[in-house]
Amino acid sequence: MKSLNPFDKFNVQSIPLHGDISILSAAHEPEYFPHREEQIEKMVNSMRGLMMGMKTNHLLIYGKTGTGKTSVTKYVASKLNEKMDGNLVISYINCQAYDSPYSIMVNIAKKIPGAENIPVSGWPLDRIYDELVIAMSKSGIPVVVILDEIDKLVEKNGGDSLYMILKLLDENAGIRGNVVGITNDTSFYEKLDSRIKSRLNRDSVIFHPYNTEQLKDILIPRISSILGPEQYEEAAINLCAAIGAQEHGDARKAIDLMRISIELAMLESASVVEREYVYRARDKLDSDILRDTVITLPTHAKLVLFSVIMSRQIHPNSATTGEVGLYYEKICFIAGYTPLTSRRVSDYISDLEDYGIISTMLKSLGRYGRTRLINITAREEDIKNFILEDLDLEKLRSVNFSLQQKFE
Numbered sequence: 019m020k021s022l023n024p025f026d027k028f029n030v031q032s033i034p035l036h037g038d039i040s041i042l043s044a045a046h047e048p049e050y051f052p053h054r055e056e057q058i059e060k061m062v063n064s065m066r067g068l069m070m071g072m073k074t075n076h077l078l079i080y081g082k083t084g085t086g087k088t089s090v091t092k093y094v095a096s097k098l099n100e101k102m103d104g105n106l107v108i109s110y111i112n113c114q115a116y117d118s119p120y121s122i123m124v125n126i127a128k129k130i131p132g133a134e135n136i137p138v139s140g141w142p143l144d145r146i147y148d149e150l151v152i153a154m155s156k157s158g159i160p161v162v163v164i165l166d167e168i169d170k171l172v173e174k175n176g177g178d179s180l181y182m183i184l185k186l187l188d189e190n191a192g193i194r195g196n197v198v199g200i201t202n203d204t205s206f207y208e209k210l211d212s213r214i215k216s217r218l219n220r221d222s223v224i225f226h227p228y229n230t231e232q233l234k235d236i237l238i239p240r241i242s243s244i245l246g247p248e249q250y251e252e253a254a255i256n257l258c259a260a261i262g263a264q265e266h267g268d269a270r271k272a273i274d275l276m277r278i279s280i281e282l283a284m285l286e287s288a289s290v291v292e293r294e295y296v297y298r299a300r301d302k303l304d305s306d307i308l309r310d311t312v313i314t315l316p317t318h319a320k321l322v323l324f325s326v327i328m329s330r331q332i333h334p335n336s337a338t339t340g341e342v343g344l345y346y347e348k349i350c351f352i353a354g355y356t357p358l359t360s361r362r363v364s365d366y367i368s369d370l371e372d373y374g375i376i377s378t379m380l381k382s383l384g385r386y387g388r389t390r391l392i393n394i395t396a397r398e399e400d401i402k403n404f405i406l407e408d409l410d411l412e413k414l415r416s417v418n419f420s421l422q423q424k425f426e
């Protein structure tokens with residue numbers, strides 16, 4: 019007898035899509051960027067000299083997360099390459115992932131004719147540098163080095179790798195190329211040392227946060243290519259755009275929300291994407307982001323965070339840095355870790371605040387100075403569960419938050 023297919027009870031597609039939903043995914047590279055005309059023009063003006071055999075200025079791109087910096091930069095570089103009939107090398111490097119001078123040089127070398135064989139490790143840096151100079155000068159092909167999250171590069175190497183790349187492109191007569199550095203740190207330039215500043219000080223472009231109307235202009239062309247007007251509530255788009263605008267004008271957030279809303283509607287066999295789905299998509303997205311953040315924290319940051327939750331659940335109004343420090347020592351003991359110094363705990367508390375998982379408020383203790391009161395910005399139960407996904411912290415599962423005696 020033919021067995022029943024357990025998937026039979028679900029429709030393959032409740033909302034018939036006219037196109038591929040991947041148009042709302044991170045991998046989609048748009049060809050049209052509403053409200054970035056001015057930035058594109060500035061970038062084109064800064065880089066167009068490469069087409070005419072000239073040396074061009076390096077370029078710095080600033081803007082908050084989700085404002086289109088990476089996608090617009092890749093788009094402009096690829097259009098320049100198209101105009102130059104493919105005679106441009108575009109080396110895109112995410113400095114979060116590649117942060118050593120060696121890995122960056124190798125990444126550039128991979129695309130330079132005659133330098134492809136530079137090994138991924140083992141050579142001294144100056145040998146790579148010399149080989150690159152020879153290969154780049156010989157090929158004569160201009161290079162655009164996109165250093166995404168350039169601030170991470172400087173943070174980790176104190177500027178040496180950046181200086182080396184700028185020197186490579188600036189100081190060799192046969193080499194033409196420029197760096198396009200992307201950052202969301204508005205004080206990035208100020209923090210550089212003067213030898214780098216003097217090379218980077220020419221052109222910069224700011225990507226401003228999008229407002230609700232602008233985000234709607236970004237969402238609508240994408241949505242209309244997959245859904246008919248009867249398949250979504252306009253209010254749903256408005257809400258995605260409004261939430262994205264609230265979150266520092268973030269197009270990524272607005273697009274993600276729209277995609278998840280459509281997926282939720284489809285899973286429920288709905289025929290229209292209603293506003294309600296956007297609220298649910300927001301909860302899901304926030305929880306996914308929180309989970310990603312928590313599970314990738316270093317172990318001691320998780321231990322500190324766990325102690326914050328503990329402290330807040332036992333003494334809701336007095337979770338201070340000192341109090342958390344006390345719980346932290348006990349939590350470390352239970353989990354089998356040696357506690358770090360209170361200075362390091364304090365650093366982790368600041369990091370957790372930077373990630374937006376906790377918030378702190380200074381509280382005066384009169385003549386005893388000041389302390390920080392700590393608050394959790396998301397659902398404590400969710401955070402706790404994400405921490406407990408770490409198998410190295412298995413022993414924390416046995417901690418009973420209501421048994422405060424156990425800790426006193």
Ligand SMILES: Nc1ncnc2c1ncn2[C@@H]1O[C@H](COP(=O)(O)OP(=O)(O)OP(=O)(O)O)[C@@H](O)[C@H]1O
Nearest residue numbers: 051052054082083084085086087088089236269270
């Ligand atoms: N003007 C726009 N038109 C169409 N899509 C856009 C526009 N601006 C941003 N996007 C889309 O929003 C998403 C986020 O953009 P992008 O990754 O370029 O942001 P970013 O500024 O580099 O963010 P981060 O600082 O987090 O790296 C991408 O999917 C991109 O295609």
Ligand SMILES: [Mg+2]
Nearest residue numbers: 087088089166
């Ligand atoms: Mg980016």
